[in-house]
Amino acid sequence: MRILIVGAGEVGSSIAGSLAGSHEVVVVDRDADRVESIQYSEDVLGVTGDGTDLDVLQEAEVAAADVVISVTNSEETNLIVCATAKTRSDAFTIARVEQTNYLDTWQAHQGAFGVDFLVCTNLLAAQTIVRIVGLPSARDVNPFADGRVEMAEFDVPDGSPLAGQTVAEADRFDELTFVAVIPADTDDAQIAGGDTVLEPGSRVVVVGLPQTVREFARTLFTDGELDEVEDVVVVGGSKTGELTAHLLVERGLSPRVVEVDDERARDLAERVPNATILSHDATDPEFLTREHVQDADVVVATLGSDERSLLAALLAKRVGADRAIAVVDQPRYVELFEAVGVDVAVNPREVTAEEITRFTRERRAENVAIVGSGGAEVLEVEITDESVLAGRTIEAGVADLPAGVVLGAITRDDELVTPRGDTVVEVGDHVVAFAQADAVDEVTSKL
Incomplete structure (x- = not known):
């Protein structure tokens, strides 16, 4: 396929890198340095210019595109790009937005804005957070086969009963498969062979029934206990924080939301009536202790500032909260956050790139999850005669x-x-497979 990507930032670059090996990819961006950089790092064509300018799109041969993806930092620009592309192309259009109001309009009127598929960054981040909250100790959770199968990634902590065991020794579940291990000194996922050792500090990726994945999580701990999450504190009433609170309420929880701005706190109280809204500065240790944040099962930091989110997450951990999840806007900070004590750092741009990659995978990959930073993927494919x-x-x-x-x-x-x-394997089966980065394209074409 010919894929035209407008926007060469973190999201656009990630998508281009994932797709360039099996598709003809053209990237458009106003920044000539970005265009030159992505042409150098990936096997793509580059066009410098404004993606809302029809002349620029025609230079990029939009009429020949099968898919147009607009992922600039301006949601209005992304919508205009898709609408403009539709005037000269029959391409499938994908746009990235931040706010849910555009998503609501698009869902109510399919095809609005000239967009065939709309990706809301804030909502995707909130959904990712809530999945992780729902499985204590998990670093990442992704549903497959309409939720009948889960992929989950876990740390192997020091002192774990599984630490030092081989995969063959740790594999005690009929309805679960070890698919990958990520060594402590790298972020590249490796095949989990029977003789692969689960070293302390490494990460393990498993696929299986949700209840079996939960049973496996219990085996990672000395006492075999996996406490259910009941008390969640969301620090920061950003849009992501609001959406996270909404989704937690839908799961039957009653989260506490801490928002320093009084007016925003009152607005949240109306928008999320089943949550408890606290108007205060969550970086105040005395407040955290007074409000028993130390008793929280999970604290989610969504302050809209990486520095303040990091501070809030670390303070919550220091006063005694069990786990801290932080939203990180800059991808380069993800490893830093987790190195200094944040349990899980969620980067909205990464989850957005993953969602769009899922829609643009060749043939019929119905779901895709990216594992580690090396480009390995877990993907779901429906088996056909081919x-x-x-x-x-x-x-x-x-x-x-x-x-x-x-x-x-x-x-x-x-x-x-x-x-x-x-x-x-029968025709019509849905297969969930792990593939290392250099095998993804061939696996996708053959499954």
Whole structure:
């Protein structure tokens, strides 16, 4: 496919990097240095100019594009780009927005703004946070097969009963598959072989039934206990914070939201009536202690400023909160946040790029989750007659796939089929597979 991306920032660059190996990618940006940089780092064509300018789009040959993706930092610009592209192209259009008001309009009137698929960064970040909150100890959680299967990533803590065990020794669940291990000294996901050792400080990625993934999480701890989350404190009444509170309420929780601005706090009290709104500075340790933040199961920092979110998260941990999750706007800060004590750092740009990549994967990948920073992916594919697995055992079919792929789960008629060597894959099955970065394109084309 020919894919035209407008915006060469973190989101656009990430998408271009994911797709350039298997598609013809053209990137448009006003910043000539950005265009030159992405042309140098990725195998893409570059055009310098304003993506809302029809002449620029025509220079980028918009009429030949199969997909147009606009992911600049201006949501209005992204909508205009898609609307303009529709006047000269039949391309499928994707736009990134920050606020939910555009999303509400688009959902009520499909095709509004000339957009075929609208991605709301704030909502995606909130959904990611709530999934992580729902599975204590997880670093990342992604649903597959309409929620019947989960992929989850966990730290292997010092003192864990699993620390030092091989994958074969730790694999005690029939409805769960170890697909990857991320060593402590890297962020590149590696295939989880039977003799792979789960070293302390490493991360392990598993795929299975949600309840089995939860059972596995319990085995990571000495006492085998996995306390259910009941008390969540959201620090910062930003739009992401508001959406997070909404989603937590939908899950039956009653979160506390701390917002320093009195007017915004009153607005939140009306918008999220089932949450407790506290108007105060969450970086005040005395306030945190007085409001028993030390008793919270999870504190979520969404202050709109990376520095203040980091401070709030670390203060909450210092007074005794069990876990801290922080929204990080700058991707380069993610590792820093987690190195200094934040349990999970969520970067909205990363989750946005992941969502858009899912929609632009060749053929029929129905869901995609990016694992680590090295480009490895967990993807869901529906098996057709053309698949190398169709009608064959996994042992036979995998022989025609590249090295660097593991089948994590199969769903058939709403039931989970745990993949084993003698399992026969049928047309219509949904396969959830892990693929290392250099195998993603070939795996996607063959499954």
